[in-house]
Each structure stands twice: as structure tokens, then as C-alpha cells.
Amino acid sequence: MSMTSTLSQARTPATWQDYVRLLKPRVMSLVIFTAFTGMIAADAPIHPLLGAVAILCIAVGAGASAALNMWYDADIDAKMRRTRSRPVPAGRVQGSDALALGVVLSLFSVMFMGMAVGWLAAGLLAFTIFFYAVVYTMWLKRSTAQNIVIGGLAGALPPAIGWAAAAGTAPLDAWLLVAIIFFWTPPHFWALSLYTSEDYEKAGVPMLPVVAGAAETRKQIFLYSLLLVPICIAPALTGLGGGLYLAVSAVGGAVFLVLAWRVLRSKAGDAAKVRNDDGLYDVKAGAKDARNLFAFSILYLTLLFASILAERLMGLPGLV
Missing domain, CATH: 1.20.120 (Four Helix Bundle (Hemerythrin (Met), subunit A))
Structure with missing residues (x-):
């Protein structure tokens, strides 16, 4: 049986915990923490509700990037001990479902951020999702030993997004x-x-x-x-x-x-x-x-x- 067919056949029914795992909650927690620090460090007045919306959008955007990463990297993840139990390579979640989840959450997070908070923060969030899911995951990770160096920009941007959400600028x-x-x-x-x-x-x-x-x-x-x-x-x-x-x-x-x-x-x-x-x-x-x-x-x-x-x-x- 080929790797593709193995990945496409769900061995066990997916649970809600599997979909949470698609979002990489441990990575998301660091993203939220650094983004919140940027928001507070901006020393700019922001309504608590809008601040919560901004953090929510950043968290959802991080989860969207993770889901897209797990969809595309399922073949790699299946070969590595550290990642082979992830929902897609383990067969609990279909790759197409992970892709759909990532796309929907990406659109939601960027559009909600732009309409509710500001388009500079939304633009930085959109760039972050694109850079991680496309530039890093689909290109750099499989092509160069500098993948972590260049691709690290995606994980570094949340403080600037949080700052822009609060102040409308990124100094x-x-x-x-x-x-x-x-x-x-x-x-x-x-x-x-x-x-x-x-x-x-x-x-x-x-x-x-x-x-x-x-x-x-x-x-x-x-x-x-x-x-x-x-x-x-x-x-x-x-x-x-x-x-x-x-x-x-x-x-x-x-x-x-x-x-x-x-x-x-x-x-x-x-x-x-x-x-x-x-x-x-x-x-x-x-x-x-x-x-x-x-x-x-x-x-x-x-x-x-x-x-x-x-x-x-x-x-x-x-x-x-």
C-alpha cells in the first residue's frame, strides 16, 4: 500500500481533540503570549473587546498555519518519530479536512482582524500565514538547510501584529x-x-x-x-x-x-x-x-x- 493511500484512509474516527491538535496549541500559546506582549508594549489605548478580538484572530491565524502545515507535511511527518502520531499521518483526520480547516480559518482570521481591528495588523497576519504555509512549508523546508533561518520570520512576527493591532503602527x-x-x-x-x-x-x-x-x-x-x-x-x-x-x-x-x-x-x-x-x-x-x-x-x-x-x-x- 502506498504512503498516499495509507494517509488517506482513516484508521480511527477523528475526535475533537484531533482537530485541536491540528492547530498546534503549544505553538499557538507562544504566539499568543508574544503577540499580547507586543500589544501591551505599544502603550496605546485599545478597547479590551478589540484587544481580545485581535488576540483571537492571531491565535486562529496561527492555528490555520499549523493545519496547512500538517496537511502538506503529512508525508514527512509519517516518517519521523516526533510527528508520526499527528492526526493526518496517523490517519485520524483526512488531509483534505486539514486543508479545508486551514483555508477557512485563514480567511476568517484575516478578514475579522481587518474589519474589527485594522488592516495593517490584518495584512501582517495574512503575510505571516502565507509565509509559514507556503514559503516555509512548501518551499524552504524541503529545499534548503537555511529553512529555519528564513522561515523563522513567520514565527517572529506576532509581536509586531499585536503592536499594530493596538497602535495602528509598527515602529x-x-x-x-x-x-x-x-x-x-x-x-x-x-x-x-x-x-x-x-x-x-x-x-x-x-x-x-x-x-x-x-x-x-x-x-x-x-x-x-x-x-x-x-x-x-x-x-x-x-x-x-x-x-x-x-x-x-x-x-x-x-x-x-x-x-x-x-x-x-x-x-x-x-x-x-x-x-x-x-x-x-x-x-x-x-x-x-x-x-x-x-x-x-x-x-x-x-x-x-x-x-x-x-x-x-x-x-x-x-x-x-
Whole structure:
């Protein structure tokens, strides 16, 4: 039986939980968090109802992108341990249903955002959905080892969308928040790919460890980390962040660099089949440095945005 026919035959009836999984709720939660931070950081009056509508549209748009991604990547997902249990490759949801859901949610989120909140925010949301579903998923992911670098723009844009929803503009500070996520994405995902490279190789996805090798990947992780930390500190120099933010970005950045240096000096990714099971964190000794950086990168990004959010909600002044 071919892969196509296997994917098209539902093994078990779909449940509502399967359709929720199509929307990648864990990724959606990060999108909502960063978009909300951008909205609050804008310091612009927005009616609470319109703010809620904006966040809803951003969340729905993120879910639409995820559904389109799962529809198109079902063949790849079926070959990878980390993704083979997703609803489409597992046969619980038809690919055509995932496609329809993604298209409908995309149109709804963009049009509702434009009519209720503003067309700048709606345009940025539409661009984000298109970039992730078409440019990244359909082109970059299968064609270049720079897929994560370029494609990371889609995941970086929510703060600017939230800012535009509140203020109707997207100034430099909004794009600083975008830049933080953009430069955070390569070391974050490449650290993960160092101990999942056999999955990507099996699926034919040209992730950097597969194309350039583990040593080059470790080098690129460290170089991007050197770029990331000053960018994370920059909002404290523009007035976007205050003393709390400066402390979090500087101390957290130092830890990030130490962990990236350990990855550079390690043998992470050199040994074949470093994964023990389907989990993201249960790895063999050789990959622990990559695992530690991957885990801390999530904490670092969360603390950066949480500190800006806390400062704005508490009315704490910026440093400039």
C-alpha cells in the first residue's frame, strides 16, 4: 500500500481533540503570549473587546498555519518519530479536512482582524500565514538547510501584529521584538535537530546537521547565539525595556552563551541515533548539551517577553 493511500484512509474516527491538535496549541500559546506582549508594549489605548478580538484572530491565524502545515507535511511527518502520531499521518483526520480547516480559518482570521481591528495588523497576519504555509512549508523546508533561518520570520512576527493591532503602527521597538524571536529561532531549532537528525534524514528534510554535519551545526549555533544576546539586550537601550528586562536579558544571555559554548565543544550530533525514544528531552549523554540549550532557549525567550510585559503592567519606567 502506498504512503498516499495509507494517509488517506482513516484508521480511527477523528475526535475533537484531533482537530485541536491540528492547530498546534503549544505553538499557538507562544504566539499568543508574544503577540499580547507586543500589544501591551505599544502603550496605546485599545478597547479590551478589540484587544481580545485581535488576540483571537492571531491565535486562529496561527492555528490555520499549523493545519496547512500538517496537511502538506503529512508525508514527512509519517516518517519521523516526533510527528508520526499527528492526526493526518496517523490517519485520524483526512488531509483534505486539514486543508479545508486551514483555508477557512485563514480567511476568517484575516478578514475579522481587518474589519474589527485594522488592516495593517490584518495584512501582517495574512503575510505571516502565507509565509509559514507556503514559503516555509512548501518551499524552504524541503529545499534548503537555511529553512529555519528564513522561515523563522513567520514565527517572529506576532509581536509586531499585536503592536499594530493596538497602535495602528509598527515602529522600531516592535521590530526589535521580532528580531529577538528571529535570531533566537536558529540556535533553538538547530539544538533540537542535533539529536533528531536521523528523523530529518529519514524524511529527506535538509536540516543543517543532515546537510552540513553536526560540527558545522554546533558552530552555527554558537555564532547565532553571539548575535542573539546583544539583540536581546537592545530593547533596554531604546526604552522598551527597563531594569528588570536588562537584568533578565543580560544574565540569561550569559547563560545562553555558556550553554552554546558547551554545545560547540561537545560531540552532540556526532553519534548516530542519539535519541532514546519519542520524547524531546530523553537523550543519550552525547546530546545532553544540545538538549540543555534547547530547553533553556525556551525559558530565556519566555522570561524576556514576560519581563517586558511585567514592567508595562506594573508601570515601571524604561531605562531611556
